[in-house]
Amino acid sequence: RKEVEQDPGPFNVPEGATVAFNCTYSNSASQSFFWYRQDCRKEPKLLMSVYSSGNEDGRFTAQLNRASQYISLLIRDSKLSDSATYLCVVMDTGFQKLVFGTGTRLLVSP
Amino acid sequence: NAGVTQTPKFQVLKTGQSMTLQCAQDMNHEYMSWYRQDPGMGLRLIHYSVGAGITDQGEVPNGYNVSRSTTEDFPLRLLSAAPSQTSVYFCASSYPTLGGRGYEQFFGPGTRLTVL
Numbered sequence: 001r002k003e004v005e006q007d008p009g010p011f012n013v014p015e016g017a018t019v020a021f022n023c024t025y026s027n028s029a030s031q032s033f034f035w036y037r038q039d040c041r042k043e044p045k046l047l048m049s050v051y052s053s054g055n056e057d058g059r060f061t062a063q064l065n066r067a068s069q070y071i072s073l074l075i076r077d078s079k080l081s082d083s084a085t086y087l088c089v090v091m092d093t094g095f096q097k098l099v100f101g102t103g104t105r106l107l108v109s110p
Numbered sequence: 111n112a113g114v115t116q117t118p119k120f121q122v123l124k125t126g127q128s129m130t131l132q133c134a135q136d137m138n139h140e141y142m143s144w145y146r147q148d149p150g151m152g153l154r155l156i157h158y159s160v161g162a163g164i165t166d167q168g169e170v171p172n173g174y175n176v177s178r179s180t181t182e183d184f185p186l187r188l189l190s191a192a193p194s195q196t197s198v199y200f201c202a203s204s205y206p207t208l209g210g211r212g213y214e215q216f217f218g219p220g221t222r223l224t225v226l
Contacts, residue, residue, distance in 0.1 A: 004152070032213055043200055043217035044153070087152070096141055096204055096213050097168070100152035 003027060006088050006101035013108055017078045021104045023071040023088030030099075032091040033064055035073050037084045038103065044087055047073075078108045112136050114218035116201050122224045123191040131186040131221050133201030141204045142184040143168070143215070144176065146197040153200065159184055160206065191225045198222050 006023045013019045025033075033050040048055065050062040050071055061074040071088055088101040117132045135142065143158040155168030159178040173195060175187040184203075188195060204215040 002152075041220075043219050045217070046214045049213075091213060096143075096206070096215065097155055097158070098143075098145075098153070098215060100145075100154075102150060102152040 002101075003099045004088055004090050004101035006104045008102055008104060010105040010107050013078050013106070015078055015080060015108055015110055017108075018074065018076045019078055019106065020075075021073045021086055021088075021106075023073075023101055025069050025071065025088075025090045025099075027090065027092060027099075028066075028069060030090045030092055033062075033071050034089040034091070034098075035060075035062055035071075036087040036089050036100075038087055039084050044100075047086070075106075078106075080108050080110065082106060083108045114201055114203055114216050116199075116218035116221050118221060119219065120222045122226065123188070124226050125192060127191050129188050129191065131188070131199055131201075131223075133184045133186065133218055134182050135184075135201075135203040135216070135218075136182065137203060137216065138181060139203035139216070140181065140206050141215075142178065143202045144174070144184070144186045145200045145202065146170065146195075147200060147220075148197050156186065156199075188223075193225045196223060196225045 035047040036044040037047045038044045050064045054063045059076045063072045085103040085105045087103045090099045114135045140161050144156040145153040147153045157176040159165045199221045201218040202215040
């Protein structure tokens with residue numbers, strides 16, 4: 001079983017739609033959680049950290065459920081520029097060792 | 111700030127050749143890491159360093175060496191290239207402490223390596 005599992009997609013949505021991605025992780029001792037965004041043939045960039053209380057950054061909302069070991073990302077009012085691969089990332093204990101999911105691809109169409 | 115820079119951007123090697131992928135950062139970050147990204151696998155940690163003179167192995171270290179003589183530079187050496195090392199390699203750096211956005215790692219633009 002992979003440490004971090006995501007639906008690879010692609011998710012095809014029209015502009016203005018709301019889309020949600022889910023992710024599960026297997027290590028209950030994981031400390032920190034993130035969503036990174038990766039554009040085609042580019043490096044990953046931090047989109048947002050995910051906190052137990054849930055957090056929001058503009059059109060993006062992230063939730064963490066430690067009991068179910070589940071992380072989610074909600075994107076409201078999708079833009080063409082949101083088209084990218086969204087990586088669910090978990091940080092294990094000790095050194096900032098990031099464990100990456102394989103990513104979920106989002107395609108937003110006009 | 112240039113951030114994290116990597117050279118070369120592209121490289122083709124023959125099996126058995128050796129080479130060094132360069133990584134540098136100008137943000138005075140203590141932590142630096144090397145990852146490889148393969149289709150369907152996600153990014154995987156090769157080696158990491160928590161400061162100058164200190165390195166350790168990650169998840170997939172075989173066939174690679176690293177050193178960290180300065181805070182800024184963290185080169186990755188392929189000792190004897192194999193086709194299984196065909197991949198995209200990313201270097202990353204970060205502060206060891208919690209920042210405003212959490213433990214944010216900054217990635218370089220990547221090196222696309224093909225081993226024939």
